[in-house]
Each structure stands twice: as C-alpha cells, then as structure tokens.
Amino acid sequence: MTIPFFNYPALFSDQEAKFVEIFKTVGRRGAFIMQDDLRKFEERVAAYSGAAHAIGVANATDGLELLLSAGGIGPGDEVIFCSHTMVATAGAIHSVGATPVPAEVGADHLIDVDKIESLITERTRAIMPTQLNGRVADMDKILAITSKHKLDLYEDAAQGLGASYKGRFAGTFGKGGCISFYPAKNLGCFGDGGLVLTNDTKLYHAMMAMRDHGRDPQTGDIVGWGRNSRLDNLQAAILAHLFEDYDGIVARRRAIAARYDQRLKRINSLVLPPPPDADPERFDVFQNYEIEADRRDDLKAHLSANGIGTLIQWGGKAVHQYPALKLSARLPHTETLMARMIMLPLNLSITDDEVDAVCDAIESFYAHG
Template identity: 55%
Template structure:
C-alpha cells in the first residue's frame, strides 16, 4: 500500500477553491464601502430562505449567539429548563444558559442524535423546551420529539448548526419548531472565512425579536427598545456565502457520494459501525457534515491512521457536554459515556478524492486484519 497524506480538513481550501471569485467579491464590497447590514446580506438571507423553503433567515455573528437570541425570543429565562442532547458542542448548552434558563442534558441515541425516550424521562414541571442538535448533517427523530413536545406542552428549538439542507420527511432542519440556527464556520458544509451564522424561522414574532436582538435592540428608526447584542453577519462574509450557495447542491452531492464510498469500503467490517448510508433511510436526507463511526480499539486505530498519514478527529475533545463538571453538570448518562469511547470522525470534505477515500478504507481494514 503506497503511503499518502489525507488530512482531516484542509482549511486553506476554503479560500483557494474559490480564490478568484472571492477576490472579485472583496473588491466589489470594498469599493462600495458596504461593510455592515448592506444589500449583500439581505440578498443572501433571501436566497437562503428560498433555498430552504423557510420564511425568515437572519444573518448573525455566529450560531451560538443565534441560539441565545432564539431562547430569549421564545421567552425562556430563569427557572426554565431546556432539554438538550449531550453529544453536541458546548455552544448548545451555552445558548440556553445565556438566556438564564437551565440546560438539562439527555442521552444520545443509537443514531448519535437525541434519544426521545431519554427526553421523556427528563421532563419536569420546569421543562419548557426541547433542543435537539441535528448532528453531523442528520436530523433526529422529529416525529417522536414533536409527539413528546405536544404531549407535555413544550416547544422545540433546533441546534441545526451542522445541518444546512438536511431533511426529515421532506422538511429542512431548523423548520420543525419555533426556529433553528445554522453555522457558517469555515469547516461547515457552507463555510465563510471566519465566524458566521444565521437564525431560521417560520415564526414572524421570533424573527422580529431576533432582528432587534442582533443589532443592539434597535428598531429601524434607531430607537433602542431593549438590551441586547451586536451580532450581525458581516456583509462581506454574506456576499461570499451567497456565491458559495450557488454551488451548494454540488457540494452536498459530493459529500453523499463520499459517504457511499465509505459504505462500500468499510461495510461488513465487524469492528466498525457506520452511519446510515446516503440511500439507507427513506425518511432522512443527510448532508454528511461529518462522517462519524464507532470503532473498536478506537484510540489505537486513530494512532495507526495518523502513522499512515490519515487525519481523524474525536468530536468535542472526547467529552460529551454533561461530562464537563466545571459547568455544574451532575447527571450520569451511561449510554452516551460508553458511546464516546468508540466515536471517531473520518475525513469528510469536498477536497477528498476517490483515491483518498479508498486509501482510508484500506488502511482501516489493514489495521483490523
């Protein structure tokens, strides 16, 4: 087997793949002096709204701020509890906590998404909302979660930071409850050249509230009506994202193609549990933000792949959020804790070639042989 290098992610490619067009955009925006809340942002918000079939898109500084604004616009505050899946970035819980509400972690399911049975068990008289993370570009079981929400008089907010365009039964991530957020961090499926995010919602009131919250609590007349953030998606980043959106379908198609090749190359390997293939679940359209496997002897495998030039990653530094004890969490979630001993992300991005994927699969098979 010829040795080769397969990085986990090549950050310079976020720029280099579109360098010529990005330079044109920078010149255009710069020469117009159009830096904050200009037509490029409005155009991107409109185009993304049309793409998703969601009524409102609001560009914000990052998805974490977006979660905070969604929580606040939904009336959450001190004394309220919000259930979230602990297999997520700490930002999910942070958005809840910043609003004054209490984030309550629940178990991860077999599909690496929020476990509905754990949600049901965690509900108390203080519970007001459920916040699934649509992880790795895949939606949770939204039918089950909505049924629980309806039964207990709760509402749903979605951390769909990793799931732009992912669908459950034809509905886009972020459209199931009062609202959701998308991240435009450079390594995301639609990434900008820095931090960025957006709020998506079909709720007019939530949209109007969040529009205030992202710009110092100012209405169009510049009258300040509440305390809030300065968290506006930079106009230059919006222009770059708007260009990249025109190629987004091709990027997702390629990711799904890579996932299919992983399925072919690693299928039937007893020591590795794969995510569902791109055509295996009729209810879900996965965009494969990440390709996360469960692997026996995970740490040994990770080291072996590194020795053979293959980059991998363990999400969240190997810690589910509820294990971050300095944040005040005390719950034990046995299934998630056992799961985290096996989780490993393989390279998944549009810089990969077919030969790269075949090399990764062959190297994993060699390790277990």
C-alpha cells in the same frame, strides 16, 4: 500520501480569484455592514429551507442565544438537550439564565427520543435537539412530546443546512433553529458566521432588533436590549457565492459517504452511519462521517502514522462529562459511545483515491489485529 482531516487553506485557494473579486467588489461599494449582500443571502437561504424568515448573525451560538431569549426562555426554566453535542448548545441555554438538562444519545448519534419524557419536570420549558452530523432526529416523536407536555421546540441545526426529515428541513420544525457557517461546515465562510431560521414573524422581528443593539430595523428606534451580532456583509457575499452550488456540495459529500460505506461496511469492528438513501424519510447532508470503532484510540494512532487525519469530536467528552459545568447526569450509553466515536475525513478537498487510501489503512489495521 498525507490526507488532512480538513484542508483549511484549500477553502481559499481553490477559488482564490473569485474571492478576491468579491472582496474588491464589496470593498469598492463600501458595503461592509448589513447591506444588500446580507439581505439577499438571508432571503435565499430562507427560500431554500422553506422557512418564512432567516436572520444572519455573528455565529451560531449567538443565534441560539437570541432565539431562546426572544422565545422567552430564562431563569427558572429547564431546556432538554442531547449531551452528544458541542458545549455551545448547553452554553446558549445557560447564557439566558435557564438550566440545561442533558439527555442520552441514541443509536443514530442524535438525541434518544425514548429518554426525553423521563427528564421532563414542572420547570421544563423546551426541548432542543441537535441535528448533528447533517442528520435530522425523529421529529415526529419529538413534536408529539412537545405537544403533549405543551413545550417549545428549538433546534441546534448548526450542522444541518439542507438536511431533512419527511420533506421538512432542519431548523424549521419548531420556533426556530440555528445554522453555523464555521469554515469547516458544509457551507463555510472565512471566520465565524451563523443564521437563524424561523417561521414565527414575532420572533423574527424581535431577533432582527436584538442582533443590532435592540434597534428596530425600520424606525431605527431602540425597542429593547440587544447586542452586536450581525453577519458580516463581506462574509455574506462569500457565502452567497458558495451557496450557488450548494446542491453540488451536498451531492459530493453524499458520494464520499457512499464510498466509505461501500468499502467499510463489512468490517465488524465498525459501526457506520446509514448510507445515503438508506432511509426514504431522511435526506442526510453528511456534515461529518462519524463512526464507532473498536480500539478507537489505536485506530486513530494507526491512521495518523499513515498520514491520515481524523477527529474525535469535542475531545471525546459529552457536555455532561465536563465537571466544571456542574451538570449532574449519568448517561451511560452516551459515555460508551463517546469512547468509541471517531470522524473520518469528509470534505470537498478529498479525492476518491484518498478515500480509498483511508479505507485501505482501516482495513489493514483490523486485518492485522
């Protein structure tokens, strides 16, 4: 049995006839750039998330950059982020001329809210938590900090579509948040794609112009500097089709996570994420199933030898661990966790029997020392 970490060809082949139909329909209409497919998809995701506005963009990184720029973040400002994230989180901060300030990761693999205040300086303008792996951080504490210190809040919710904390969805807590539609995401397209959620109408109008060369969508006038960062209309049509069963997608991912938890929770050498429904204040969508493991590298090799694909996020390095980025930070807990973290296969292609095979192989590894 071979179990890939993610089966990219299956994204297309599982619904090939439907995707070909979408391609033909969009193509025959000549609906390639900023057409009704995009507008309707934006409206549906905004309604689903409880956000006032949604803006489809070329990718989630662009979304973060547009959001920060529209929010007035720039040179001389500092933005605090969790170093356990993709480099794009910090890269977006850097791209607008601000300084990314790395923070420790907590036991939940999200930003350590108890370490944030120690990083605040007179230059701090915002906090940007990453809602990683489909789980939302402790937003009550983060909002209390932003209120106390008069800071803005932005969210990297690239992996968080549909995840919630106390009934509020990822991406809707602060001035705005971004969602990624990278193919391996819970809702993935056939290339790059992203979306920004915001409840701030002024930011919405600014970003709508900025994503289209600074062009006001109503008048067509250039109202400022912008860029070309529009979610492709064909991708929007594909995403809209997949979004019709998004609740089913999330339910299946949560079922897989529950199966992993049931099979692996008695292995003392592992630290698992909380199972579905363990915390009534959170609804996790399980974008990833990231665990901590003793002898992580040996476990990865053992699983590979048994035909099982795994992934160590970002090559096993937190953002502050890349010398070329020159982020001077000492984050011992983050560095310890990065040496232990590994992600198991969790996607719509994996079957229950394959999940059991992964668990069998892990049990065998630890049982035989």
